[in-house]
Amino acid sequence: MSEESGTSRRRWLGLTAALGAGLAGCKRSTPVADSGPGLLGKPVSAYGERSPFETAVRGLPDTRTPEVAASRTPLQDSCGILTPSSLHYERHHAGVPKIDPAGHRLLIHGMVDRPLIFTMDEIQRLPAISRIYFLECSGNSSGEWGEKTGRNAAQSHGLASCSEWTGVPLSVLLGEAGVQKRARWLIVEGADACKMQRSLPMEKAMDDALVAWGQNGEALRPEQGYPLRLVVPGWEGNISVKWLRRVMAVEEPYMVRDETSHYTDLMPDGTARVFTFMMEAKSLITFPSGGQKLTSPGYCQITGLAWSGRGRIERVEISTDDGRTWHDASLQEPRLPRAFTRFYFPWNWDGKEAVLQSRCIDQDGYVQPTKEALVEVRGLNSQYHYNGIKVWKVLADGSVSNA
Amino acid sequence: MSEESGTSRRRWLGLTAALGAGLAGCKRSTPVADSGPGLLGKPVSAYGERSPFETAVRGLPDTRTPEVAASRTPLQDSCGILTPSSLHYERHHAGVPKIDPAGHRLLIHGMVDRPLIFTMDEIQRLPAISRIYFLECSGNSSGEWGEKTGRNAAQSHGLASCSEWTGVPLSVLLGEAGVQKRARWLIVEGADACKMQRSLPMEKAMDDALVAWGQNGEALRPEQGYPLRLVVPGWEGNISVKWLRRVMAVEEPYMVRDETSHYTDLMPDGTARVFTFMMEAKSLITFPSGGQKLTSPGYCQITGLAWSGRGRIERVEISTDDGRTWHDASLQEPRLPRAFTRFYFPWNWDGKEAVLQSRCIDQDGYVQPTKEALVEVRGLNSQYHYNGIKVWKVLADGSVSNA
Structure with a gap:
């Protein structure tokens, strides 16, 4: 522990001094203005809720469907690397089905020696593991291809989230069923009304595919596939089929709707x-980001998220001067x-316009x-798999916009 | 990848065969009984909720206060290592205050060179970090000292939870204030009606103490100290003062009520x-555990949690034969x-009575x-700091009780 003077036992970084006006209220003699709540608060409760002062919500589309x-x-x-389950992004093709886990079954069949049907109770007695993985829709950031980019982080990158998933490795279930040698693909199918299918x-x-029943310490949320989903780490979200009900071993991919038209x-x-399939390395500054406002010049920790379908994030670089x-x-x-990685960068905002960018490098050396x-x-016909560098502009009044 | 036969590309563990009656429905020709939802499900939503089929709740006391x-x-x-924020244990001494973050302040004063008052906005611009830590009330498992032990995992060990916390290291704030050399303790104080105090x-x-404002990817929950709390990793929960409003540097501990009478x-x-302060190494089998029931003999993965205030869990051992x-x-x-560690143990239940126990060893070699x-x-006067081995008995009918 470094010592700056005879009286201080930790180096003074001057972070708070730099905040300047932000600490205008800080005088040696300033008393605590408010003595705080003086009456008993709320009692203990069965299932907690967030503070009524917290208003973060998922961005909803303007749509009739x-x-x-x-x-x-x-x-x-x-903050951190986890997404609260209530705020995990959604992408549904036929809405969120209401499924009673007591009646749900998973069928494993096709080119296998021993076709199997599992109840949820049976699956939950099998060897489970937990892993923290991001999921990202391949359509995330599709608006960034054009001129009118996302005005805030939700609009530009909000089809990505990160959770701790718990479930049985798909390899264990396939091992039990005995996959035959000629079977090189699986058709995986959901129980929603559209019976979402993909070839895996x-x-x-x-x-490393997981047949997951747990999310962030509790059962999957309905929007995330309750009671059972596939989690295919690092790959486009659509193939992590939700409400999983069927896995069929086959020789060739089926070229289903959502791997051809979509x-x-x-x-x-x-x-x-x-x-x-692979979601390439990508990063985003979440603070300060579009729609937020810095109320004064001074110290401001830049922070954000980076992730790569190929594995670990090795490095994130920041530019505050337009690259x-x-x-x-x-x-x-x-x-x-294949999880979110949180990054931090110390920055002293001088009160002038600044252009902020982040770029990441993954374990394979791939550079965003x-x-x-x-x-x-890729040209400009593409709608999917955008992972370009995102640019935010801090204006002189402290407001932040998509540059 | 090992191959068992000419047709199977993964070794058949026989896990599902061992489940026996549990897979009675599994015949090669069995069709999927129910084709699943055929109508559009629910639309996307702003803030998700869990399935109505999920009913896990916090255990509440029978009390008039x-x-x-x-x-x-x-x-x-x-499942996994995280506790959903809605199910994080609570221990309040004057209820849960309702605090508007816009009006909340943190005062750092006493034997410091530069007394400081922070708003929430100011704290959130400072260098933050995120860490996954358990919190445990020192009164957790207090019932285990006596003859009438907890009938289920919540009753016996439910005053422990694990979250990803985000906040500013307390050392950074103290560095800004400039702690004087003679100051060897801090008095930390909450804003709840009892103005909870502890000497740290x-x-x-x-x-490694953290002044935290984030929990599991969003703001702290009200029951966990919204908008600001202390997290003192590995130490008894009471010292991680919630609704933190004051940190005062002093020479000696104040011997306040909750470090003397409690x-x-x-x-x-x-x-x-x-x-x-230190919460010693402890473990618990969560499945199968008291109140649960195995519906058939056969494969059953034993799983549970271990943790130690000293650091990492090095090893967990399981006994299924009464030790x-x-x-x-x-x-x-x-x-x-100082986080929960999830453990797994493969077990084939033969349908007879079995006594299950877990014991853990931490990085210092301390054995539970x-x-x-x-x-x-310790004798039998103790109410706090119980970390003995927990015993569950599986009866012949599959039900599990506190042995």
Whole structure:
């Protein structure tokens, strides 16, 4: 512990002095203005709720079909690496079904030696593991391809969230069923009204896919697939089929609706990239970010989130001068593979206009591209898989906008 | 990947076969009985809620003063290492105050060079970090000292929970204020009606204490100290003062009510141990645990939680034969210091009576004691700091009780 003077036992960083006007109320003799609550507060309760002063909500679309729609995590209000389950992003293709877990079954069949049907009780007696993983819709940041970019973090990046998932490795269930050698793909199917289907390569299924029943310490939320969902770490969210009811082993992908008409990438030459499962490295400054306001110059810790479908985030760099210089941010440990990583960067805002950007590098050395570099390769037909650098502008009055 | 036969690409563990009657419905030709929801489900929503089929709640006391009381986390329903904020245990001494963050202030004064008052906005601009830590009331498991032990995990161990906390290291705030050399303790004070106070040694305050405003990705919950609390990792919960409003640097502890009349350990010789801050290593089987029922013999993954105020959990051992033999459980990674660690142990229940126990060993080599060993040292005057091994008995009908 360094000592600055004979009287202080910890180095004075001057952070609070730098806040200047922000600490105008700080005088040696200032008493605590309010002695605080003097009456008994609320009693203990069975199931807690957040403070009525807290108002962060998911961003909702302006649509006449909110059952076939998405809602967005307010990442501008996030802290740490976890997303509260109540604020986890949604993307439904036929609304949120109400499923009684007592009647729910998972069927494993197709090219297997021993077709199996599981009740929820049976699945929950099998070897479970817990992992913290992000999920991200491949349509996240689709608005960023155009000129009218997201005005706040929810609008631009809110189709990404991070939870602790608990469940049985899909490989365990497939092992019990005995997958036959010629089976190279799985058709995974949800119990929602559209019976969402996707084709999942056997290699990924056997690697780290999870049949999850727990989320952040309790049962999955209905919007996240209650009572059972697939979690396919690092891959586009749509393949992590919710309300999972069926896994069928097959030889070839089925080219179902949501891997052909949706979730493919139309390239400049008119061809379409299909099965672009991996969500590439991406980052976002969440504070200060669009729609927020700095009330005074001075110290302000820049913070945000980075993630990569390939594994761990190795490095995040910050620019506060419109990309002229870049500096390493510090990364919150533990950095978990395919999970959000929180980053921090110390900044003294001088009260002038500033352009803030973050870019991340993952364990494979992949560097998050600029929008321009991304468009050069992918063109402007793309709707999915945008991971360009996001730019925020701090104005002289402290307000922050999408630059 | 091992291969068992020419047709199966993953070793068949026989887990599901062992479940026997539990998989009675599993025949090759069994169709999925119910085609599932056929109508559009619920639309996207601003703030999600759990399924109406989920009923886990905090255990509430039978008391006429529920404002001065505790509620217990239903650990028997837990998964992973995180506690949902709505189910985090409570212990209030004057109820839950309703505090408007716009009016809340933190005063740092006493033997400091620069007394400071912070608004919430100012604190949230300072360098924050996030850490996953357990909190445990030193009165947790107090019923276990006697003959009538807890009938389920909430009753016996439910005054412990684990969250991701976000906030500013207390050392940063103290550094800004400039703590004087003679100041060896802090008096920390809450804004609730009883103005809860505790004396905190400066060394711990400078080490890892956190002034937290975030919990599990959102603002602290009111029951957990909204808008600001202390988190003193690994130490008895009471010193992690909620609704924190004042930190005063002093020379000596103040011997306040809750470190003299409460939270001390009366020893067999009539003396009292005071300032027994550290919560020693402890573990608990959460499944199968008291009040639960196994519906059939066969495979059943034993799982539970272990934690230690000293740091990481190094090892957890399981006995299924009334303590005659012990076997290593597997531990969920990452094992974080002063956080819950989830453990797993594969077990085939043969349908006969079985006595289940877990014991943990922490990074210092401290071994969780039996109840008998604990009583031998501490006697039976103690109300606090119980960390003996918990015993569950599985009866022949599959029901589980406190043995």
